Amino acid sequence: MKVFIIKKNPLTIPVVLSEALGLYKENKINVSIKYEEDFLFKGKNPYTTDESDCMMGDLTFFFYALEKGIDSVITSNLTRTIHLLLGKGKSFKDENLKIGVNRTGLFRLFMENDLKDKLKNPEIVWINNTYERIEALKKKEIDGLIAIEPFIDELENRDLGKRVWSLKNSDKNLVMWCFKREYYEKNKEEVKIFHKVLREANNIYNNMLEEEKRKFLKEHMNYDAEHIEIALKFKFENEGQVREEDYNLCQDWMIKTGEIKNKYSNAYYNRSSEIL
Structure with a gap:
């Protein structure tokens, strides 16, 4: 599994923590992580250039990917930031x-x-x-x-x-993980384990002692003093299924505003109920 992350984004902490704690190996899945330290804003998306099998972001990212012909499925929601x-x-x-x-x-x-x-x-x-x-x-x-x-x-x-x-x-959660459909269909069990591991890492991070967090953030996230202090306060929400009403709200709004042209069935594209 190829995973591309931006380390400055605190949502990537469980991806790195899982590797640092050996959780991928323990659960017998092969995860290859590539990363940038900071946001580049160059318009390059590793998900669309085949550098990553998955992507995190708000729901618009998912629908834009579908419009570009990248057949994908939603697998989980995310902590809202x-x-x-x-x-x-x-x-x-x-x-x-x-x-x-x-x-x-x-x-x-x-x-x-x-x-x-x-x-x-x-x-x-x-x-x-x-x-x-x-x-x-x-x-x-x-x-x-x-x-x-x-x-x-x-x-x-x-x-x-x-x-x-x-x-x-808000009562809405409009952020998600998604995977390319071809990868997902061939590796459904691996994707399921990946999300199980991330949920475990979320809980571990939420309950780590402050000094343990400091050590991890400095050694594995490469955070400076300011961003260590910021991340110490960060708390992960329980990840779960993307609700049909949230999916439809975002999609209908994007169609209404001309951001996307096509309508995509929640039942076909939102597979988070299979994963969680």
Whole structure:
């Protein structure tokens, strides 16, 4: 199994922890991990270039892959790390806030649902690169932004703003793991064990002593002092099946907004009930 990860993303911690603890070997599955230390934002996706058999991300990633002809199946949901941060001095009381957003992200969907009664007439500013969104916030070209951890934590550490909403506040879970269908169909039991191992690693991490976490994060995640402190506070949610209503909500919204053209059956593409 080929797995490509970005180590800066805390969601990859259980992938690396499982390797460090020998859980893959113990469970007799062969997992080859390739990684980048940080997000590159070069538009290159290892999932589409055959460098990885699986991918994590929000549900839009999955539907975009299907539209590109990469037949895939969803295998699990994920801990939710998407947040809205408003710059220093800004709040939900303000109108016409400029919010920096990834063009292919879920912000517009959030605006129609969880945030519709919170933000008053926001102006969307398309900035796909998170580092460029952060620079725009520093220059006060925008009033807030959508980003994942650890970027939100970095901004709060520098007193540049405060998170005012999280996907964790929602009744929805719109993040997932997916696998290419051909790989999944040929290795269904291996995929099932992979997710079992990751759930075990999530629980281990949540219950590790602080010094054990520090040692692991420094030696295996290559985190600096700031990101060790950020990751010490990170807690994994229990991963489970992607709900049909979440799948349909995202897909119907993407069709309505022209992000995708085709409709994909939940029963055929969402296999998380077979895995968990």
